[in-house]
Amino acid sequence: MSLNISLYTVSALLILDNEGNRLYAKYYTSTLEEQQPQKETSKSTTTSKSTSSKSQTQLKFEKKLFSKINKINQDIILYDNQLIVYKQINDVTFILTSPINENECMAYTTLSNLIEAITILLNNSIDQQIIIQNYDLVSLAIDETIDDGIIIEYDPATIVSRVTNAPIASTVDLKNIDISEKGLFNALSFAGKKLSERLNQGL
Known part of the structure; x- marks a missing residue:
């Protein structure tokens, strides 16, 4: 039995509000996007249509996933050939999606520790309004945890330290x-x- 070992363990990181609307979304792979045939047109028109189609596909995926999550009261589910790990806090849902063959314990630990780091950064209060007001800190915390689909850090203290302490310029x-x-x-x-x-x- 051959194992498909890869560093690219995260497909997307989503933060949705209590109605399934996007607060934050970062897709690291194209596995969640539908491949649609395109007619021969100019390059700029094709690119804009492709981007628009990709965005619409992602929004549909988020809405369907949110409705699925609301029906099932679990932390880890399989949906659309993806491993979904999520946590609902107040009026916010944090979702991490990975390929179906990835380790669910690692995905769950990564999401839990990321949420813990964000909780520390936001002074122990997480809701929709606070995330919008502190969008920069949330984005930085996610970027310090996941880079291009690779989990680069999972220790909450280290994530908080990297977000709050700007790198010192070596003069x-x-x-x-x-x-x-x-x-x-x-x-x-x-x-x-x-x-x-x-x-x-x-x-």
Whole structure:
């Protein structure tokens, strides 16, 4: 039995309101989109029609999925050949979709920890209005958790830290750099030592 192992474990991340309307949506793969034949037209017309069709398909998927979720009181379901993990908090529903062969425990843990990080960022209160007001923090938290369908972080504290602490710009004081022959020799010897240490460690 061959296993289909891939880093791309998330198809989409959705946040819907209590009527199934989109608050946030990010699709990482085209598995949720219908492939429709297109007539030969100009490139710009084809692109705009394709984008419009894609958007309509996604909105229909979200509406149907929301109606399905409301009928079933579970955290993990299978729908439209997708693994769906979701959590409803107040008037907001967080949904993570993955290919059907993915690990449901990993998907559920990722979504739970992402929601925990967002809860910390939003001062322990999540509802539709607060998410809209703090859309930037929510978007950053999702981007720090999932990148291009790959789960890159699942620790809530780390996610919060990355969102709240801006990266420090590495500034170099050019006045203190010794560009003489001796300075260049010292730099080369230092680099050589570091390289030999890495090679000795087998890295």
